[in-house]
Amino acid sequence: xxxxxxxxxxxxxxxxxxxxxxxxxxxxxxxxxxxxxxxxxxxxxxxxxxxxxxxxxxxxxxxxxxxxxxxxxxxxxxxxxxxxxxxxxxxxxxxxxxxxxxxxxxxxxxxxxxxxxxxxxxxxxxxxxxxxxxxxxxxxxxxxxxxxxxxxxxxxxx
Amino acid sequence: xxxxxxxxxxxxxxxxxxxxxxxxxxxxxxxxxxxxxxxxxxxxxxxxxxxxxxxxxxxxxxxxxxxxxxxxxxxxxxxxxxxxxxxxxxxxxxxxxxxxxxxxxxxxxxxxxxxxxxxxxxxxxxxxxxxxxxxxxxxxxxxxxxxxxxxxxxxxxxxxxxxxxxxxxxxxxxxxxxxxxxxxxxxxxxxxxxxxxxxxxxxxxxxxxxxxxxxxxxxxxxxxxxxxxxxxxxxxxxxxxxxxxxxxxxxxxxxxxxxxxxxxxxxxxxxxxxxxxxxxxxxxxxxxxxxxxxxxxxxxxxxxxxxxxxxxxxxxxxxxxxxxxxxxxxxxxxxxxxxxxxxxxxxxxxxxxxxxxxxxxxxxxxxxxxxxxxxxxxxxxxxxxxxxxxxxxxxxxxxxxxxxxxxxxxxxxxxxxxxxxxxxxxxxxxxxxxxxxxxxxxxxxxxxxxxxxxxxxxxxxxxxxxxxxxxxxxxxxxxxxxxxxxxxxxxxxxxxxxxxxxxxxxxxxxxxxxxxxxxxxxxxxxxxxxxxxxxxxxxxxxxxxxxxxxxxxxxxxxxxxxxxxxxxxxxxxxxxxxxxxxxxxxxxxxxxxxxxxxxxxxxxxxxxxxxxxxx
Numbered sequence: 001x002x003x004x005x006x007x008x009x010x011x012x013x014x015x016x017x018x019x020x021x022x023x024x025x026x027x028x029x030x031x032x033x034x035x036x037x038x039x040x041x042x043x044x045x046x047x048x049x050x051x052x053x054x055x056x057x058x059x060x061x062x063x064x065x066x067x068x069x070x071x072x073x074x075x076x077x078x079x080x081x082x083x084x085x086x087x088x089x090x091x092x093x094x095x096x097x098x099x100x101x102x103x104x105x106x107x108x109x110x111x112x113x114x115x116x117x118x119x120x121x122x123x124x125x126x127x128x129x130x131x132x133x134x135x136x137x138x139x140x141x142x143x144x145x146x147x148x149x150x151x152x153x154x155x156x157x158x
Numbered sequence: 159x160x161x162x163x164x165x166x167x168x169x170x171x172x173x174x175x176x177x178x179x180x181x182x183x184x185x186x187x188x189x190x191x192x193x194x195x196x197x198x199x200x201x202x203x204x205x206x207x208x209x210x211x212x213x214x215x216x217x218x219x220x221x222x223x224x225x226x227x228x229x230x231x232x233x234x235x236x237x238x239x240x241x242x243x244x245x246x247x248x249x250x251x252x253x254x255x256x257x258x259x260x261x262x263x264x265x266x267x268x269x270x271x272x273x274x275x276x277x278x279x280x281x282x283x284x285x286x287x288x289x290x291x292x293x294x295x296x297x298x299x300x301x302x303x304x305x306x307x308x309x310x311x312x313x314x315x316x317x318x319x320x321x322x323x324x325x326x327x328x329x330x331x332x333x334x335x336x337x338x339x340x341x342x343x344x345x346x347x348x349x350x351x352x353x354x355x356x357x358x359x360x361x362x363x364x365x366x367x368x369x370x371x372x373x374x375x376x377x378x379x380x381x382x383x384x385x386x387x388x389x390x391x392x393x394x395x396x397x398x399x400x401x402x403x404x405x406x407x408x409x410x411x412x413x414x415x416x417x418x419x420x421x422x423x424x425x426x427x428x429x430x431x432x433x434x435x436x437x438x439x440x441x442x443x444x445x446x447x448x449x450x451x452x453x454x455x456x457x458x459x460x461x462x463x464x465x466x467x468x469x470x471x472x473x474x475x476x477x478x479x480x481x482x483x484x485x486x487x488x489x490x491x492x493x494x495x496x497x498x499x500x501x502x503x504x505x506x507x508x509x510x511x512x513x514x515x516x517x518x519x520x521x522x523x524x525x526x527x528x529x530x531x532x533x534x535x536x537x538x539x540x541x542x543x544x545x546x547x548x549x550x551x552x553x554x555x556x557x558x559x560x561x562x563x564x565x566x567x568x569x570x571x572x573x574x575x576x577x578x579x580x581x582x583x584x585x586x587x588x589x590x591x592x593x594x595x596x597x598x599x600x601x602x603x604x605x606x607x608x609x610x611x612x613x614x615x616x617x618x619x620x621x622x623x624x625x626x627x628x629x630x631x632x633x634x635x636x637x638x639x640x641x642x643x644x645x646x647x648x649x650x651x652x653x654x655x656x657x658x659x660x661x662x663x664x665x666x667x668x669x670x671x672x673x674x675x676x677x678x679x680x681x682x683x684x685x686x687x688x689x690x691x692x693x694x695x696x697x698x699x700x701x702x703x704x705x706x707x708x709x710x711x712x713x714x715x716x717x718x719x720x721x722x723x724x725x726x727x728x729x730x731x732x733x734x735x736x737x738x739x740x741x742x743x744x745x746x747x748x749x750x751x752x753x754x755x756x757x758x759x760x761x762x763x764x765x766x767x768x769x770x771x772x773x
Contacts, residue, residue: 013396013458015451016254017382020227024371030226031261031365033314043337046447046462046481124227126386126456 002076004135005112005119007050011129014041014048021124025115034103036112037121037130050130052121053078053099053112061111064094076135077114085109159369160222160686161185162263166286168279170353171212171271175279175286180265186689187772189696190221192248193663193703195237195266199246200706202268205714209241209345210327210352212272218259218318218358219267221665225260225366225453226374228682229382230667232257232453239714240344241352242329242521242576243595243619246710249332249346250623250662251318252452252460253339255360258316260665262362273354278306278319281360291356296322299334299516306359319357320347321516326566327351328574330521338483338513339452344596344618347516374685381670381678382456388673390633395459395669396449400487401431403600403628410632410641411735412605413491414598416498416550417527418591418726421602422735425500429490433502434461440468445502447481457669461485463506471507471557483513488622491600492523493560497530498550508560515564521576524597526559528577528589529569537584544568588725594619594716603727603744605737606631608639608647611747614721615651617707623668625654635672642736644743648750659707660700702771705755705763709773718761721748 019035028034037052059078062070069084070091080100085108091100092109100111114132122132165178181198188194195217207213216238223231234256240247259267262283276291294302303317317335324331324347331347332340341347368374385391394402407413408426415423427433434446443464451458463484465472472478485493485505489512493505512519526548532538533548540547546569548555562570572580577590577597591598596619603610608627616624627650631641639650657676661668664683676693684691711720722728727742752759756767763773 013449013451013455015455015458016232016257016453017227017229017456020454023365024227024375029365029367031363032257033363034365041450043482044480046450046464048450126229126382127458 002135003117003132004055004138005052005114005122006131006133006138008129008131009047009049011127012039012048012050013127014039015126017124017126018050018121018130021120025120026110034110036099036101036110051099054097055112055114060094060096061091061100064090066090073113073116075114075117078111079113080109080111082106082108159367159688160226160683161190162260162265164263164265166264166267166281168267168269168286168288169271170269170273170277170288170355173273173288175288177284187699188703189660189663189699190265191219191224191233191235191663191665192237192250193659193699195219195235196246196248196703196707196710198266198268199237199239200710203239205239205710207239209239209244209349212353214239214349214352216269216346216349216353217266218269220256220260220265221663222683222687224665225257226368226665226686227378227454228666228686229378229385229454229456230452230670231665232455233665233667234259235662236333236341236346238346238349240346240618241348242343242345244714245344245594245619245716246617246707247344247346248618248662249341249343250668251333251335251339251341252455252667253316253336254453255316255318255335255339256665257453258360258362260362260366261364262360263364267358269353269355272352276325276354276356278357278359279355280310281358281362283362283364294356296325298322298514300337300514302357303337306357310359312361315359315361317357317359319516320350321514321564322566323515323517323564323574324348324351325356326574328517328563328566329576329579330518332516332518334513334516340513340516340518342518343520343621368686369688370685374682377681377685381674381682384678385456385670385673390635390672391457391669395457395672398431399449399459399461399484401434401461401485401490403487404430404490405432406632407601410605411732411737412602412641413495414591414600414602415495417496417524417531417589418598418602418724419531420734421605421732421737423495423498426495428500429485429494429502429505431487434463434484438466440466445506446484452667455667457667459669465506465510466503469503469507471504478507478510482510485509488599489519489523492520493556495600496523496527497556499553499556500551501553504553504557508556511560511564517564520599521597522560522563522573524591525573525575525577525580526556528581528591529573530555531589532581532584532586537586542569591724591726592620593723594720596620601628602732602737603723603742604732604740605735606641607644607743607747608641608650610723610727610742610744611647611651611751612654614723614744614748615655615751617704617711623658625651625658626668626671627651627654629654629672633672636675642740644746648747648754651751652754655704656697656700658700659703660696663699663703702773705767705771705773708763709768712762718752721761
């Protein structure tokens with residue numbers, strides 16, 4: 001079954017452990033700007049929100065790439081081939097979400113590759129704000145939360 | 159590895175920025191941050207220097223674990239001779255600034271001299287430039303940070319700055335980074351202001367390397383698990399922040415109240431961590447919005463709060479309706495119990511202003527408490543205060559005067575002196591509740607005996623973060639000791655002081671030590687840094703640092719006679735609670751402490767002790 005990253009911003013404290021793990025796992029040492037998952041702090045609201053590639057099925061990045069450098073791996077991740085990428089950055093313009101970016105050190109683009117099916121960010125997150133779940137049932141827990149509220153009053157009255 | 163091996167030296171007089179290699183032998187003996195920067199400071203300045211003269215230097219320093227994934231590994235410290243105290247100052251801050259400095263490739267930045275005009279330092283990796291800061295003159299820390307980010311079109315620049323308070327010479331000005339994280343105590347921001355340095359703005363994209371990636375990952379994961387499994391770091395601090403302590407310390411009979419006249423506050427609950435979770439009447443929302451983390455921290459104790467929009471402080475000031483850094487225990491105590499004020503929204507407002515303008519809320523609150531006592535005694539009056547009724551318990555006095563102090567207006571100018579200078583000015587030096595010119599934090603040395611000794615001997619003046627014996631005496635970490643007992647406290651204080659000096663030199667947060675011992679820290683440093691690092695080596699290094707700081711203070715003119723407490727704690731017995739009838743047993747504990755330290759009866763390290771640490 002295909003799996004997806006599931007992000008629950010409510011549980012994020014903004015600690016950057018996911019960012020550090022991502023950077024390290026991809027050979028960039030501990031360097032937040034080289035991480036393909038980022039955490040954004042909205043100071044005035046007291047919110048921290050992790051954000052990364054959602055692995056679109058019909059991926060703008062993949063369709064826009066003139067050298068076919070982006071392919072789909074066994075986990076459904078859109079993966080950049082460093083051998084084929086020429087650093088033209090067209091994909092970075094095409095992506096509506098900003099989750100594929102140019103890395104000046106390598107002259108190639110970088111994006112989330114789901115770490116080959118075992119995402120480092122998930123393992124590093126101390127609050128389980130980032131989980132790796134079956135794609136088909138990714139929102140079932142949210143559904144369950146609302147289901148629990150349905151007719152709760154009448155259940156209690158019996 | 160872990161160290162970048164580079165120091166940036168900024169000569170503000172000449173306007174130059176130069177690169178120097180880090181002294182790696184010193185790094186082996188003093189690790190980083192607090193220890194290593196103090197070594198540099200001692201070798202470069204005369205400890206007798208006037209803190210505000212161009213001859214004083216100010217060092218911003220990271221530790222080897224700063225910028226790595228080690229939990230809490232985002233810290234930096236500011237080391238200088240403190241203006242509030244005249245002693246060695248080392249103020250430690252979290253947020254994201256420390257990581258950015260390390261990622262830009264710098265272990266330390268040494269500031270020397272004095273600029274002839276207000277400047278800020280802009281660092282983009284190896285490029286460092288002094289920029290004109292005239293447009294930020296008098297600006298708050300919040301406006302300065304946002305202004306610099308906006309001017310350079312980069313929201314990811316990290317900024318540490320002083321507010322108008324630091325420029326105007328308030329004796330306990332902070333350096334604020336990331337809007338509400340502070341290098342808070344001893345007036346390090348005042349020293350920064352004296353150098354005409356408004357801010358340091360950094361963008362770093364070089365990455366931080368460790369010696370052995372795989373070994374480091376294992377050590378870090380183990381450390382994170384210890385923090386997660388510990389009830390204090392895994393549950394108490396994320397849920398209530400340091401404010402988990404308010405009710406606990408009050409029940410222990412050690413919550414200094416109304417300038418230490420009492421040691422229990424009848425309204426402690428109203429200003430507690432629990433109260434911050436309770437829905438308020440106006441909108442049904444609690445004071446607390448969320449908890450938040452500093453860089454790499456898996457504890458996440460930071461409070462993010464809002465003020466009730468109908469509260470008198472902000473009902474006509476929508477700029478304070480946003481969420482911002484909320485009350486930590488120390489500020490809730492100093493702005494609250496110390497002044498007898500029980501209005502949570504007034505405290506939160508005062509705390510916002512302290513962050514916005516960059517003043518230390520501990521010293522401010524304690525100074526206001528002393529002023530309230532002077533007022534109630536009739537030593538000062540409405541004429542002195544500009545008509546503000548300075549009675550204990552007055553939220554309006556608190557919120558009016560915090561603003562006046564932040565903006566150096568009215569009676570706030572006098573409160574900006576700190577309690578020692580203020581009480582001396584009015585002929586009542588005994589009403590200043592502190593040691594070596596720095597005010598006590600939120601624990602009373604009568605109700606918790608060990609912390610009284612820790613205050614008296616702290617190298618930066620009264621401070622809980624130099625030897626947090628509360629962990630043992632109240633929380634039972636690592637073992638429970640009786641807070642009312644003096645026996646064994648000399649050894650306890652020494653053990654905490656030495657270990658803390660090592661933690662503070664590593665780039666990690668001292669709050670990790672609720673769960674971690676040096677046995678948890680050593681494997682992380684060992685995997686990250688060149689050399690072999692054991693817990694024993696770190697403990698020895700911590701003791702070396704403690705003795706070095708002591709030497710600084712002795713050379714600055716302090717003596718053993720300064721290792722004391724105000725008469726109120728030594729002579730006036732506690733009137734309520736478990737410590738009823740007790741005074742501080744400092745005179746019993748201090749000689750034993752000196753002996754354990756290998757110091758003379760006058761508190762001077764013996765030649766043998768100094769030689770043992772290569773000092």
